[in-house]
Amino acid sequence: MDKVNEIYMQQALEEAHRAALRQEVPIGAVIIYEQDIISVQGNRTRELNDPSAHAEMLAIREACQKLGAQRIPDCDLYVTLEPCTMCAAAIAFARIRRLYFGAQDLKGGAVVSGIKFFDLPTCHHKKIEITSGLLERECGDILTSFFQEKRKAKGISE
Amino acid sequence: MDKVNEIYMQQALEEAHRAALRQEVPIGAVIIYEQDIISVQGNRTRELNDPSAHAEMLAIREACQKLGAQRIPDCDLYVTLEPCTMCAAAIAFARIRRLYFGAQDLKGGAVVSGIKFFDLPTCHHKKIEITSGLLERECGDILTSFFQEKRKAKGISE
Numbered sequence: 204m205d206k207v208n209e210i211y212m213q214q215a216l217e218e219a220h221r222a223a224l225r226q227e228v229p230i231g232a233v234i235i236y237e238q239d240i241i242s243v244q245g246n247r248t249r250e251l252n253d254p255s256a257h258a259e260m261l262a263i264r265e266a267c268q269k270l271g272a273q274r275i276p277d278c279d280l281y282v283t284l285e286p287c288t289m290c291a292a293a294i295a296f297a298r299i300r301r302l303y304f305g306a307q308d309l310k311g312g313a314v315v316s317g318i319k320f321f322d323l324p325t326c327h328h329k330k331i332e333i334t335s336g337l338l339e340r341e342c343g344d345i346l347t348s349f350f351q352e353k354r355k356a357k358g359i360s361e
Numbered sequence: 362m363d364k365v366n367e368i369y370m371q372q373a374l375e376e377a378h379r380a381a382l383r384q385e386v387p388i389g390a391v392i393i394y395e396q397d398i399i400s401v402q403g404n405r406t407r408e409l410n411d412p413s414a415h416a417e418m419l420a421i422r423e424a425c426q427k428l429g430a431q432r433i434p435d436c437d438l439y440v441t442l443e444p445c446t447m448c449a450a451a452i453a454f455a456r457i458r459r460l461y462f463g464a465q466d467l468k469g470g471a472v473v474s475g476i477k478f479f480d481l482p483t484c485h486h487k488k489i490e491i492t493s494g495l496l497e498r499e500c501g502d503i504l505t506s507f508f509q510e511k512r513k514a515k516g517i518s519e
Contacts, residue, residue, distance in 0.1 A: 248431050249431065251426075252425045252426055252428075252429055252430055252431055253422050253425055253426070253431065254421065254425060254431045254432070254451060254454035254455045255413065255418055255421065255422060255451050255454070260413055263412065263413065264411050264413060267410045267411055267412060268409075268410055268411070270410075271410055272410055273406050273407065273410055273411065273412045274412070287450060288446055288447075288449075288450040288478065288483075289446075289447050289450035289451050289454065291446075292445060292446040292447035292450070293412060293413050293447050296412035296413070296447065297412045310483065311483065313483075317481070317483045318476050318481065318483075320446065323475070323476065325446075325468065325469065325471075325475045325476075
């Protein structure tokens with residue numbers, strides 16, 4: 204099962220790489236339904252001028268559309284970075300069954316960091332199974348490189 | 362100024378009524394830019410099969426598209442119900458200048474209730490001005506009536 208999980212996360216990671224090529228913060232997400240990938244999405248906040256267009260949000264929206272439901276309790280989500288507060292809440296609304304994420308986000312994360320959304324008394328989706336640290340190094344490295352490049356480019360242009 | 366605020370909230374309330382007619386939870390939102398309404402949206406989670414399609418989220422997405430930016434710091438948001446955790450985070454990402462809401466949401470709210478998102482150390486948008494209780498009774502009544510009707514309908518059909 205671990206191998207399968209890595210294969211799915213690898214897909215999310217490839218989508219994160221594609222996001223970087225678009226100059227988007229490199230985060231990718233896939234949603235699995237009955238062993239099929241039903242959505243692969245990368246961050247598109249810049250491209251869409253949409254502050255809510257995080258990889259997880261786009262993937263949830265696509266999966267919900269495909270399955271014709273607001274709640275997709277038989278779906279699993281793989282995302283390269285720990286979801287933020289907005290995405291954690293959306294994951295709960297969608298009733299995602301299992302959440303796998305790669306790198307931890309100490310600043311913006313809301314699952315094992317920050318408000319720990321799923322542990323809150325107001326969270327209505329406590330049954331979710333959460334696995335962190337899947338391909339953690341690769342998922343973190345792509346973000347580190349992206350921001351290093353950004354800083355370098357800024358230094359040159361200034 | 363209070364009168365103007367009421368006029369804008371009245372528009373949000375009318376949109377909430379339209380949402381009820383579509384059998385959506387009756388919540389409405391408007392976004393103002395330079396004294397013009399640039400977005401009026403009601404909850405469409407059912408219609409769109411999108412758990413993120415809350416009135417505020419749709420309004421932020423529309424306003425950002427119209428202004429061609431992910432951040433809209435000159436915009437004010439009026440929404441009939443206290444935003445949830447997901448929407449509060451999206452409001453922060455969009456850098457909304459002023460937030461006005463009608464009824465408080467003790468269960469799902471995240472502004473003056475629950476996690477009080479804008480007071481969190483991880484929130485990057487603390488400059489927001491927040492006004493609660495604008496047309497509070499009307500904004501709350503429409504929700505109360507909607508859920509009473511729902512329960513009544515359920516009782517009859519059972």
